Amino acid sequence: MTERGRSTRVEIVDSHTEGEPTRVVTGGWPGPKGRTMAERRDDMRARMDDLRKGVVLEPRGHDAIVGALLTPPVEPDSTAGVVFFNDVGYLGMCGHGTIGVVRTLQHLGRIGPGEIRLDTPVGTVSARLDPDGAVTIANVPAYVEAADVEIHVPGVGQVRGDVAWGGNWFFLTDYDAVPLVPSRIHDLLAVTAKIRDTLRTRHITGRGGAEVDHVELFGPPTAPGVDSRNFVLCPGAAYDRSPCGTGTSAKLAVLHARGQLAVGQRWVQESITGSTFTAWLDERGGALVPHVRGRAYVTGEGALLFDPADPFRSGWRGG
Numbered sequence: 001m002t003e004r005g006r007s008t009r010v011e012i013v014d015s016h017t018e019g020e021p022t023r024v025v026t027g028g029w030p031g032p033k034g035r036t037m038a039e040r041r042d043d044m045r046a047r048m049d050d051l052r053k054g055v056v057l058e059p060r061g062h063d064a065i066v067g068a069l070l071t072p073p074v075e076p077d078s079t080a081g082v083v084f085f086n087d088v089g090y091l092g093m094c095g096h097g098t099i100g101v102v103r104t105l106q107h108l109g110r111i112g113p114g115e116i117r118l119d120t121p122v123g124t125v126s127a128r129l130d131p132d133g134a135v136t137i138a139n140v141p142a143y144v145e146a147a148d149v150e151i152h153v154p155g156v157g158q159v160r161g162d163v164a165w166g167g168n169w170f171f172l173t174d175y176d177a178v179p180l181v182p183s184r185i186h187d188l189l190a191v192t193a194k195i196r197d198t199l200r201t202r203h204i205t206g207r208g209g210a211e212v213d214h215v216e217l218f219g220p221p222t223a224p225g226v227d228s229r230n231f232v233l234c235p236g237a238a239y240d241r242s243p244c245g246t247g248t249s250a251k252l253a254v255l256h257a258r259g260q261l262a263v264g265q266r267w268v269q270e271s272i273t274g275s276t277f278t279a280w281l282d283e284r285g286g287a288l289v290p291h292v293r294g295r296a297y298v299t300g301e302g303a304l305l306f307d308p309a310d311p312f313r314s315g316w317r318g319g
Contacts, residue, residue, distance in 0.1 A: 008306045009305055010028035010304045013104045016297055017245075018295065018296075019241035019275045020064065020066070020240055021064055021065045022067075023061065031072075044083060050313075052067065058315060059312055063086075067084065068094070070082055082097075086234065092121050095166075096294070098118060125137055134293060135294065137245065139291070143287075145169075145206055145207055152198070153191075159173055163206060168246045170247055172218065178191060181272075216233075216247045221270050226270045228251075228270065230243060236317075241273050243276060248267075256288060266278055277292050
C-alpha cells in the first residue's frame with residue numbers, strides 16, 4: 001500500500017456482473033510473491049489477509065463483494081493474473097468476477113474488443129469482449145466428481161444432488177420445497193447452509209478432499225426462453241446475485257453427464273434476481289470447457305483509505 005499522510009491507499013474499480021459485485025484492486029496492494037498464481041494466492045493468504053478483509057468487509061464493503069487483485073501474468077500470452085477473494089477467503093476461480101475484470105480492463109483502457117487470457121490460481125482462462133460490451137469466458141474444464149449423492153439434512157430432510165467442479169466445488173440439487181424467489185432468500189440461506197454443514201459432517205468432499213463450499217439449488221425459470229432458475233450459497237453466508245459463472249459451469253457438466261445437454265447446446269441460467277447467463281460446452285482433448293456469456297457494468301472507481309488508528313482498519317464481519 002502506498003502512503004498518504006497517516007493513511008494508506010488502495011485503488012479500486014467497482015462493477016457488477018448481472019447484479020453480483022466485483023471490486024478490482026488496481027493499485028496500492030503489495031505484489032504477492034510466487035511464480036504461479038496459486039503461489040501468489042497462498043502468499044496473499046499468509047501475509048496479506050488483513051488487507052483482503054479490509055477491502056471487502058464492512059465498513060468499506062459487504063459480504064456479497066468479490067475482490068479481484070490484478071497482478072502481472074505468469075504466462076507469456078496472458079494479459080494479467082488475477083486472484084479472487086471474498087469475505088471468508090480465496091476463490092480458485094470466479095465466473096462473474098472474470099467478466100467484471102474484463103470490463104474493468106476495458107474501462108482502464110488496457111484492452112479493447114477481442115480475445116484475452118487471464119491467469120488464475122486454477123489455470124488460465126480466456127475471455128472475449130464483444131463490441132457491444134458482452135463478455136464470454138472460456139472457463140477451466142468442468143466435471144462431475146460424484147453423482148446422486150444422498151444425504152439426510154437435519155431440519156430439511158432427504159436431499160439428493162451432485163458434487164461437481166466448475167472452477168469451485170459445488171453441491172447441486174433440484175429443490176422445490178421453498179420457492180426460489182427473493183422474498184424467500186432468508187429461508188433459502190438457511191436450507192443451503194444446513195446442506196453445506198451436512199456435507200462437512202458427512203465428509204463429502206471434492207477431489208483430493210477439497211471442501212464443497214458452494215451449494216446450488218435449482219427450480220423452474222420465471223421468464224420465457226430461460227432453462228432454469230438457481231440460488232447459490234457462496235463460501236461464508238453470502239448468496240450470488242448473478243446466476244454464478246462457476247456454478248453454471250458445474251451445472252453444464254452435470255447436465256452433459258446425464259445426457260441432457262449436448263456439446264454446443266445453449267443453456268440459459270436465471271439467477272435469484274432474474275438476471276441471466278447464456279452458457280454452453282466445448283470439448284477439447286476429452287475435457288468439457290464451459291463458455292459463459294454475460295454483461296458487467298462499471299459502477300465506481302476510487303480509493304480505499306486505511307487509517308492506522310482505525311479499529312476497523314481490517315474490516316468487520318458479523319454473523
